[in-house]
Amino acid sequence: MDHRISEHVVLDCTPVGKEVEIIVDGQRIKAYEGEPILSALLAAGHRISRYTVKNKEPRGLYCGIGQCTDCAMTVDGQPNVRTCVTPVRDGMIIKTQHGLGKEV
Amino acid sequence: MLYRDVCIVGAGPAGLAAAIEAGKAGASVLLVDLNMRPGGQLFKQIHKFFGSSAHHSGTRGCTIGRQLLKEALDSGVEIWLQSTVIGFFPGNKIGIERGADHTEKQIVTVTAKKVIIATGATENAIRFEGWTAPGVMGAGAAQTMINVNHVRPGNKVVMLGSGNVGLIVSYQLMQAGCEVAALVEAAPKIGGYAVHAAKIRRAGVPILLRHTIVAAVKDPDGCVCGCNIAAVDDHFRPVPGTEETIDCDTITIAAGLKPTMDLVKLAGCALTFNPAFGGYVPLHSRRMETSRAGFFVAGDTTGVEEANTALEEGRIAGISAAEDLGLLSSREAGLMRGEIWTRLDSLRFGPFGLRRKTEKERILQAFESEIGTPQALS
Amino acid sequence: MSLIESGYLEWEELMRLQSLPDADRYRKGPVAVIECVQEIPCNPCETACPRNAIRVGSPITSLPKLDADLCVGCGVCVARCPGMAIFIVDQSTSASTARVSFPFEYEPLPKVGEIRQALNRKGEPVCSGKIVNVVNPPLYDRTPVVTVEIPAEFANEVRAVGKEAAYA
Numbered sequence: 001m002d003h004r005i006s007e008h009v010v011l012d013c014t015p016v017g018k019e020v021e022i023i024v025d026g027q028r029i030k031a032y033e034g035e036p037i038l039s040a041l042l043a044a045g046h047r048i049s050r051y052t053v054k055n056k057e058p059r060g061l062y063c064g065i066g067q068c069t070d071c072a073m074t075v076d077g078q079p080n081v082r083t084c085v086t087p088v089r090d091g092m093i094i095k096t097q098h099g100l101g102k103e104v
Numbered sequence: 105m106l107y108r109d110v111c112i113v114g115a116g117p118a119g120l121a122a123a124i125e126a127g128k129a130g131a132s133v134l135l136v137d138l139n140m141r142p143g144g145q146l147f148k149q150i151h152k153f154f155g156s157s158a159h160h161s162g163t164r165g166c167t168i169g170r171q172l173l174k175e176a177l178d179s180g181v182e183i184w185l186q187s188t189v190i191g192f193f194p195g196n197k198i199g200i201e202r203g204a205d206h207t208e209k210q211i212v213t214v215t216a217k218k219v220i221i222a223t224g225a226t227e228n229a230i231r232f233e234g235w236t237a238p239g240v241m242g243a244g245a246a247q248t249m250i251n252v253n254h255v256r257p258g259n260k261v262v263m264l265g266s267g268n269v270g271l272i273v274s275y276q277l278m279q280a281g282c283e284v285a286a287l288v289e290a291a292p293k294i295g296g297y298a299v300h301a302a303k304i305r306r307a308g309v310p311i312l313l314r315h316t317i318v319a320a321v322k323d324p325d326g327c328v329c330g331c332n333i334a335a336v337d338d339h340f341r342p343v344p345g346t347e348e349t350i351d352c353d354t355i356t357i358a359a360g361l362k363p364t365m366d367l368v369k370l371a372g373c374a375l376t377f378n379p380a381f382g383g384y385v386p387l388h389s390r391r392m393e394t395s396r397a398g399f400f401v402a403g404d405t406t407g408v409e410e411a412n413t414a415l416e417e418g419r420i421a422g423i424s425a426a427e428d429l430g431l432l433s434s435r436e437a438g439l440m441r442g443e444i445w446t447r448l449d450s451l452r453f454g455p456f457g458l459r460r461k462t463e464k465e466r467i468l469q470a471f472e473s474e475i476g477t478p479q480a481l482s
Numbered sequence: 483m484s485l486i487e488s489g490y491l492e493w494e495e496l497m498r499l500q501s502l503p504d505a506d507r508y509r510k511g512p513v514a515v516i517e518c519v520q521e522i523p524c525n526p527c528e529t530a531c532p533r534n535a536i537r538v539g540s541p542i543t544s545l546p547k548l549d550a551d552l553c554v555g556c557g558v559c560v561a562r563c564p565g566m567a568i569f570i571v572d573q574s575t576s577a578s579t580a581r582v583s584f585p586f587e588y589e590p591l592p593k594v595g596e597i598r599q600a601l602n603r604k605g606e607p608v609c610s611g612k613i614v615n616v617v618n619p620p621l622y623d624r625t626p627v628v629t630v631e632i633p634a635e636f637a638n639e640v641r642a643v644g645k646e647a648a649y650a
Contacts (some may be wrong), residue, residue, distance in 0.1 A: 003256040005280050007589040010150050010164070010624045013254040036140065039253035047238040047327050058326040060238025061257060064245030065145075066138050067226060067364075070236075072205075081205035084248075085140055085186070092206075152564035152623070154524035156542050162526030162562045164623065278645075279587055293486045298520050299565030301489035306642040307588075308605030311489045454521040454543030 004043045020090035037083035037094060038064070038071050049073050049083060050097035074101045108134040108182075110425050111198055111216035113189050113367055116144020117411045118222035118403025118418035120172040125422025126220075127179030129431040134214060135181050136200055138188045141252075142176075143169040144224055145244065146411060148251040150279075151272055154297075158447055159412045166251075168411070192219070192371050194481075196398065218398050218425040221368055222418060225361035225382065225404035230264060234320030235357075239328025243273040243358035250280035258354030262331040263287040264317050268296035270358030274304045277356075284309045285352050288333055290316045290340050297456070318342050320355055331355050361408045371399050372481055376470055380463040381407025387471040389478070391424035391441065392417055395471075397478040400425055407467070409460060416448050490603035491517055493638055503550040503571075508637075512555025512572035512581070516546050517641075518565060530562035557583055561622035570629070571637050580637035581614060583629040588645050592616055592628050599644035600632050608636050611643055 005013045017033030024046060031040035038049070038061060048058040049071040062070040066085035075081040075094055079101025083094070110126045112119045115137035127133045141147065149165025160168050176183070184202065191199035196216055203209040227242035229235065239258060243265065249257045261282050263274045266289035274284045287304065292314055294301045301311060314336055321330030331350045334342035362383040368375070373386040374395035385407045392400045400421040403414035420441050427437035452461035485491050496502070499519040507513055516527070516536070525538040527546050535552035536559060538544050555570045560583055570583035582600075592598055592613040600611035615629035632640050 003258075005250065005254045005256060007281075008254075008279060009587045009589055009591065009626065010279065011251065011254065015254075034140075035253060039249065039255045042249060042257055043255045048325065049238075057236060058238050059236060060241075060327070061245055061249070062241050063227065064242065064248040075206040078206045085138065086204045086206055087140055152526075152562075152625070154522055154564050156523065156525055157529050161524060162530070162564055162623075167623075279589075281589070294489055297522055297565065298485045298489070298491075299518065299522075299567045302485070302491065302517070302603065303566050305489040306601060306603055306605050307645070308601070313487065450542060451523055453541055454523055456520075456522055457543070 002043055003045065017088070020088065022088060022092040022094055024094045025096055031088045033090060034087045037073070037075065037081075037086050037088055037092065040088055041083065041094070048096060051099065053099040056098070073097045106212065106214045108132045108214060108216045109429055110134070110218045110220060110422075111136065111214055112220040112222060114144065114222035114224055114403070114405070115139070115142035115183060116222060116224050116403060116414065117146055117168075117172065118224075118405070118414040118421070119144070119220070120176050121415045121418030122220045122222060122400075122402055122422035122425070123176045123181040124172070124179050125419045126426045127176065127181045129423070129426035131426055131429055131431055133179075133181045134216065135176070135183045136187045136189055137183070137185055140185060142173055142183055142185065146172070148244070148247045149411065150251050150276060153412065155412050156450060159451065165411060172415075189367055217429060218400065219371070220400040220402060220421045220425060221371065221405055222401070222403045222414075222421070223364040223367055223405050225408045226364050227357070227361055228359040230317070230357050230359045232317045232319055234322055234328070237320050237322050237326055237328050239353055240320050240355045240357065243269050243356040246354065246356045247273045247276060250276060250282075256280055256282055258352070259283060260285050260352045261354040261356055262317070262333075262350055262352045263356050263358060265289060265358030265360070266291070266294045266296060266301065266311060266313070267358055267360060268300055271296040271300035271304060273356065273358060274309055275300065275307070278304070278307055278309075282354075285350050286333070287311045288315045288317055289313050290336050316340065316342060317355065318347060321349060328353055328355055361404065363405050363408060365405065368394070368401060368405060371396055373399060373401070374475060376467060378407060378463055378467065380459055381409075385467065387467060387475055389471050390445065390468055392421040393424060393478050395475045395478055397480045398428070399478075407460070407463070413448060413451050416444050416451070420444050485519065491519065495519070500545065501547060503548070507550045508571060508573040511574045512570050512583075513550055514548055514553050514555060514559055515569045515571050516548055516567065517569065518546055518563070518567040521545065522565075524564060526562045526564060527559045527568060530559045532556065532558060557617070557627050558621065560585055560627050561625040569641060573634060573637055578634055579631050580634045581629050581631050582637065582640050583615070583627050584641055585625045586628040586643070587625055590646070591626055592643060592647070596647050598630070598646070599648045600630055600636065600640040601642040601644060602639045603641050605642070607644065608639055609633055610648060611640065613643070
């Protein structure tokens with residue numbers, strides 16, 4: 001299911017960046033270069049970014065502007081990347097983060 | 105080491121306006137923002153603003169954002185994005201971490217003669233059972249997703265809070281193609297402007313006053329698949345037996361905002377607690393200078409209001425910084441500030457604005473009596 | 483219940499708080515109905531009106547006041563009002579029907595000739611309506627103004643249409 005907005009009375013929703021692919025937990029999903037990683041994930045219906053350290057509870061989008069860190073994931077091997085303020089690049093490898101993301 | 109006349113933190117309406125004024129006066133301005141794009145929260149405000157013609161009334165927030173950004177760039181302002189101020193050091197040295205999270209970050213030190221902190225505000229959370237589940241988010245977060253990133257965070261939404269943010273974001277979620285199942289409000293009255301409430305009522309959204317969310321219902325993955333609400337008594341406690349479940353995949357929380365004070369505190373500025381403005385705010389003068397000489401504040405950081413007041417305060421901060429740099433005479437700067445304060449007074453007026461005017465005066469008076477003259481940090 | 487308790491205006495409350503065109507004026511042609519009843523700092527309607535029929539004055543928190551004799555029901559204020567609180571009501575075209583114009587910012591936009599449910603201020607369907615006009619010039623800055631034709635008795639009630647086409 002695609003959650004992208006295609007028609008809007010006020011906004012022009014034509015993607016700005018070129019269409020690329022990112023790999024999320026081994027699955028290829030469509031994304032647009034330059035958009036926040038989180039947008040591409042939500043568009044593809046992927047809601048869980050990480051699991052907490054102690055209770056292993058799921059977390060996802062919460063503040064959307066780089067303040068809360070709930071959307072942190074492992075990106076190209078780097079843990080704790082705030083996906084709401086990190087732009088997509090072609091071929092990025094994104095992983096749902098477990099705890100502090102120390103185990104690879 | 106880099107040297108700039110003015111370093112402004114936060115590229116929202118206040119920061120951009122400050123940058124424009126300082127830049128126009130001839131200062132070298134560095135504007136620093138942690139986000140991917142400048143504009144702060146202006147670009148997600150796709151509705152037409154209230155106000156007078158002097159305040160771009162009837163213009164959409166996103167349009168105002170584009171105009172401000174162009175004006176800032178035309179004034180020669182340098183903007184660093186994905187850059188976070190992480191420290192203030194003696195000699196007005198500012199530590200800035202640059203780069204996206206997945207890249208090798210750089211720490212850059214900039215020396216600025218004047219600093220303007222315009223870091224905006226943070227959404228308040230409301231805790232109920234399951235509030236951390238994916239699918240529960242700030243109303244502002246949902247608004248960013250739909251209006252900036254053009255992605256729906258979910259299909260069916262329950263909104264908590266009937267202030268202007270709750271009302272406006274409900275409307276914009278419907279514009280984006282989401283269904284808004286209900287708006288839930290614990291108070292006995294709608295908090296925001298009635299015209300915003302009327303828009304969503306016409307579109308069939310029920311507004312449930314004297315109700316609250318008691319729990320997010322979770323699916324096997326732990327994500328939101330429903331919302332339990334209940335009526336509340338006069339002390340806002342859920343009334344047993346009134347619980348019902350609303351089917352939804354998203355719960356958005358619009359429970360007000362509080363000033364983002366991290367850098368203000370880091371800079372050692374004197375604070376005051378002001379409930380009307382959302383919590384702790386920096387004491388400041390009519391020149392928007394804090395207790396620390398050379399450190400100015402503007403916008404929601406000084407108390408949560410709206411984009412137009414942020415913009416006007418930003419202008420004052422930029423003008424005052426330029427004045428202290430000797431780029432504007434006291435007379436010029438004073439006249440400019442006087443005009444802006446008159447416009448601010450017109451925004452802080454009427455049944456919805458008067459309290460903010462009174463509280464602002466209280467903060468200005470406290471500055472006069474407790475601080476008087478800003479001091480350099482020894 | 484009042485507006486801030488329910489989120490919508492009852493006709494009686496509106497009559498009490500705003501001055502509305504009289505029956506004679508309604509019969510003469512389209513006219514603005516201003517449903518703005520809170521003192522908020524806002525005056526784009528005043529500057530929008532090409533005939534100076536709307537007055538806010540000073541302070542700008544004053545409620546807008548319409549001079550119904552100057553108003554020709556052009557609809558510019560409908561698109562410009564940030565609160566989407568102005569409507570055009572036209573009871574001059576026939577004895578049995580009325581036309582109501584309102585801002586409409588949802589997709590899919592109605593098309594002329596389409597039948598949609600006509601909704602009251604609470605979002606309840608009251609009758610079906612035929613879309614007779616949709617205008618969205620650059621001046622309106624992406625707030626299309628839609629006109630729906632409905633039975634005359636619902637002229638003071640209908641203020642929107644459903645988001646999807648209906649089949650009567």
